Amino acid sequence: MPNHTSILKDKTILIAGAGLAGSLLACYFAPLGCRVLVLERRGDPRAKGFVGGRSINLALSARGIDGLEGVGLADRVLAGAIPMRKRVMHSTSGELTDQPYSANPEDAINSVSRSGLNLTLLEAADEHPGVEIRFNQRVLECDFDAPSVTTLDEASGQQSVERADLVIGADGAFSAIRMAMQVSGRFNFSQDYLEHGYKELMIPPAADCGVDPDLHDGFALEPNALHIWPRGGSMMIALPNLDKTFTCTLFWPYQGEHAFDAVSESKKDIRAFFERHYPDAVPLMPTLADDYLANPIGSLVTVRCWPWQRGGKVALVGDAAHAIVPFYGQGMNAAFEDCRVLHRCIVEQDGDIPAALDEYQRLRKPEAEAIADMALENFVEMRDKVGRPEFLYRKKIEQTLHKAFPGKVEPQYNLVSFSTVPYTRAQQRGRDLAGVIETIAEQLPANGNSDEPGWSEAVRRLGKDLLDA
Numbered sequence: 001m002p003n004h005t006s007i008l009k010d011k012t013i014l015i016a017g018a019g020l021a022g023s024l025l026a027c028y029f030a031p032l033g034c035r036v037l038v039l040e041r042r043g044d045p046r047a048k049g050f051v052g053g054r055s056i057n058l059a060l061s062a063r064g065i066d067g068l069e070g071v072g073l074a075d076r077v078l079a080g081a082i083p084m085r086k087r088v089m090h091s092t093s094g095e096l097t098d099q100p101y102s103a104n105p106e107d108a109i110n111s112v113s114r115s116g117l118n119l120t121l122l123e124a125a126d127e128h129p130g131v132e133i134r135f136n137q138r139v140l141e142c143d144f145d146a147p148s149v150t151t152l153d154e155a156s157g158q159q160s161v162e163r164a165d166l167v168i169g170a171d172g173a174f175s176a177i178r179m180a181m182q183v184s185g186r187f188n189f190s191q192d193y194l195e196h197g198y199k200e201l202m203i204p205p206a207a208d209c210g211v212d213p214d215l216h217d218g219f220a221l222e223p224n225a226l227h228i229w230p231r232g233g234s235m236m237i238a239l240p241n242l243d244k245t246f247t248c249t250l251f252w253p254y255q256g257e258h259a260f261d262a263v264s265e266s267k268k269d270i271r272a273f274f275e276r277h278y279p280d281a282v283p284l285m286p287t288l289a290d291d292y293l294a295n296p297i298g299s300l301v302t303v304r305c306w307p308w309q310r311g312g313k314v315a316l317v318g319d320a321a322h323a324i325v326p327f328y329g330q331g332m333n334a335a336f337e338d339c340r341v342l343h344r345c346i347v348e349q350d351g352d353i354p355a356a357l358d359e360y361q362r363l364r365k366p367e368a369e370a371i372a373d374m375a376l377e378n379f380v381e382m383r384d385k386v387g388r389p390e391f392l393y394r395k396k397i398e399q400t401l402h403k404a405f406p407g408k409v410e411p412q413y414n415l416v417s418f419s420t421v422p423y424t425r426a427q428q429r430g431r432d433l434a435g436v437i438e439t440i441a442e443q444l445p446a447n448g449n450s451d452e453p454g455w456s457e458a459v460r461r462l463g464k465d466l467l468d469a
């Protein structure tokens with residue numbers, strides 16, 4: 001990183017929340033010569049391990065890697081990641097269908113442990129002499145004029161006030177800093193809950209569920225893949241962990257036939273429900289019923305708000321500014337991109353914080369809107385479309401065009417996950433490409449068979465005409 005060691009000299013930056021965005025942002029700010037004070041509601045995970053919190057693992061992709069790279073942490077994090085190069089769909093009859101993410105075999109999304117990543121970021125932040133992280137400090141309120149925050153020490157019950165030159169709300173989807181903005185007036189806010197919630201389950205290593213450990217290097221399923229059990233309005237996914245387990249996540253509606261309220265609390269019923277809908281997974285889940293009963297149901301929310309800053313002194317990043325549903329695997333990636341962009345704005349504005357915050361929100365808001373919409377659309381794709389022949393057929397057309405016209409044809413998924421092209425551009429190019437694919441599918445013989453000789457050539461020819469038009 002170029003040296004800008006004094007542009008925030010003598011300033012105090014207060015970050016509410018030492019989650020993924022807050023701890024990375026501390027690493028970005030510290031080298032600018034300021035004091036960084038991070039206040040985190042939870043206890044120090046180095047002392048107690050992570051308590052509470054959300055998903056066990058996350059998909060880290062290009063934007064997140066870029067955000068980590070900006071402070072020299074990408075290699076450290078990727079060393080503990082498992083690349084996933086394709087989706088593997090599990091049908092109800094146990095049939096598996098592979099769907100590579102990209103024609104380029106190097107492209108992968110990476111399964112990382114949330115707690116491991118948060119720990120790495122906290123430790124990296126703590127290595128900077130100008131950074132102080134205080135745990136068990138719940139931010140209650142924010143005074144935008146000072147600016148300052150009121151905090152509650154969860155251990156002693158004492159309240160105190162901390163002043164700063166800049167306050168950043170990195171305190172997640174239910175941000176206290178954002179809440180203060182909401183009640184201060186002239187602030188747009190919406191939150192939309194999905195009718196679906198999520199619950200996590202576990203597949204142990206192969207040896208613990210009767211699978212030959214030699215089959216998948218000790219894993220019960222192929223490890224370099226994101227596994228999906230698409231079931232129309234509901235789905236289950238599984239991501240690999242370094243300890244050879246998989247974390248499964250159910251995304252089910254709260255109510256309905258294939259829903260949380262359709263399963264009673266009897267262990268027998270739970271197993272019977274899974275035998276019916278996920279039969280190939282049941283033998284891999286010896287603790288299924290216990291996990292199902294023990295683990296909570298989390299809600300899924302999209303938060304949109306504006307503005308993201310107040311008076312050039314207080315700003316929001318990550319989920320505090322734009323919580324999105326997890327179906328594109330981009331919430332953290334977008335949060336890391338926020339950190340990099342905010343840092344760049346401060347450097348480019350030579351430490352003029354109000355100008356930097358204005359520029360930051362101007363640049364990031366449209367991007368956050370685009371990924372929020374794409375994440376909602378991708379839920380329908382994952383839970384429903386990926387299991388349908390007509391969708392898989394269109395994916396084949398997409399991959400054929402991608403191979404034939406590299407650089408010119410990049411699927412939306414690739415632009416979002418394997419590039420740092422702005423989300424808005426990825427969204428537009430995705431829409432344009434969808435139109436081209438639909439036209440090709442219509443012009444090919446009905447129910448075209450992609451294995452027939454001449455099929456790929458016909459796709460390339462039609463594609464060339466449409467792309468040149």
Ligand SMILES: Cc1cc2nc3c(=O)[nH]c(=O)nc-3n(C[C@H](O)[C@H](O)[C@H](O)COP(=O)(O)OP(=O)(O)OC[C@H]3O[C@@H](n4cnc5c(N)ncnc54)[C@H](O)[C@@H]3O)c2cc1C
Binds near residue numbers: 249
């Ligand atoms: C099921 C699920 C799966 C997901 N999968 C992916 C994925 O594969 N890829 C991806 O990129 N994203 C994924 N996400 C999204 C990702 O988890 C979030 O976008 C990311 O955690 C945002 O980081 P953040 O730092 O903004 O918020 P958080 O990680 O939520 O951190 C907020 C921090 O602030 C603290 N805090 C909260 N309130 C206060 C307060 N009042 N005072 C002090 N501290 C406070 C919290 O304790 C926490 O440490 C997923 C989310 C879910 C729910």
